[in-house]
């Protein structure tokens with residue numbers, strides 16, 4: 001194991017109430033953004049009592065009868081929302097050894113197949129479990145989703161400060177949840193006009209994931225979640241306690257453990273943020289290793305804060321101060337470039353980029369709802385090893 005690997009910074013928001021400590025906080029945040037790409041966030045605004053309730057629900061959600069979970073299967077949703085059975089998802093070409101639920105906005109979709117762009121399909125209603133199966137679940141998770149969403153937006157104004165940008169530098173890339181649906185309604189009357197008018201739709205996604213341990217007889221290096229970058233702006237992961245290192249990030253050739261720290265969110269940065277900051281913010285490659293055979297399941301809840309679906313990142317790159325660009329250029333572990341990924345990321349509206357990841361990760365949903373894209377991305381049909389049999 002190489003020495004001198006950075007430890008993941010813990011950013012304590014409580015220190016901001018003391019003005020004298022602000023510069024030190026901002027410097028640590030700058031280091032986290034530019035050099036590391038991951039951080040822990042402590043003393044944030046999401047109440048611990050709400051987080052405790054969320055954590056208490058998580059194993060119960062997976063314990064509802066299989067036939068009830070199957071009523072919520074993602075295959076029923078063109079919006080990539082709902083339940084995914086164990087080993088039905090691909091990340092970076094690997095089959096993920098996890099099962100999960102995806103929940104998003106509460107809103108009505110504006111997607112009209114064949115009329116609006118395909119990636120508007122990202123924005124649509126979630127599939128919630130019946131209230132009597134798990135009373136209070138929906139209300140708790142909608143409250144949680146809103147609270148985390150608000151915290152991501154607050155944090156991004158601190159990101160701006162750390163990068164010596166105006167505090168609202170990122171405002172044009174996202175939208176408070178309560179504003180989204182009303183704006184989308186206003187604009188739906190403009191359906192025949194330019195789609196670029198619909199700038200307000202933003203993709204947000206809360207995943208609730210269960211990672212069972214490695215299966216008997218499986219090969220080494222079994223992956224809970226294959227290596228990847230997150231596509232959007234910022235990801236807040238609530239990691240439930242687990243004794244085994246699972247989430248890891250890559251710096252240089254090393255994989256570094258990112259264990260849960262009670263009372264914090266684990267925060268990582270997405271490729272869209274990296275791009276609009278001219279690479280000053282680091283999107284870090286990460287994966288999740290399955291726990292050893294016989295151990296308990298691990299649970300994690302990533303919340304993905306995306307961009308407005310119609311923002312073309314290539315048109316919106318921010319002016320970054322030279323001092324920050326210098327720190328970028330001096331970073332110890334340079335960012336790895338990938339021309340294929342880069343082209344995909346920068347030549348489409350941001351929503352399309354996230355949408356394409358959905359297409360590639362969920363071949364069954366693509367086949368049912370987006371058959372033309374399915375043929376393009378899976379010319380040989382669905383990968384045989386996927387556990388898809390509906």
Ligand SMILES: O=C(O)CCC(=O)C(=O)O
Nearest residue numbers: 225230237247288300302
């Ligand atoms: O399970 C985790 O801790 C993170 C999962 C993750 O990186 C993802 O779903 O993008």
Ligand SMILES: [Fe+2]
Nearest residue numbers: 228229230286
């Ligand atoms: Fe991720």
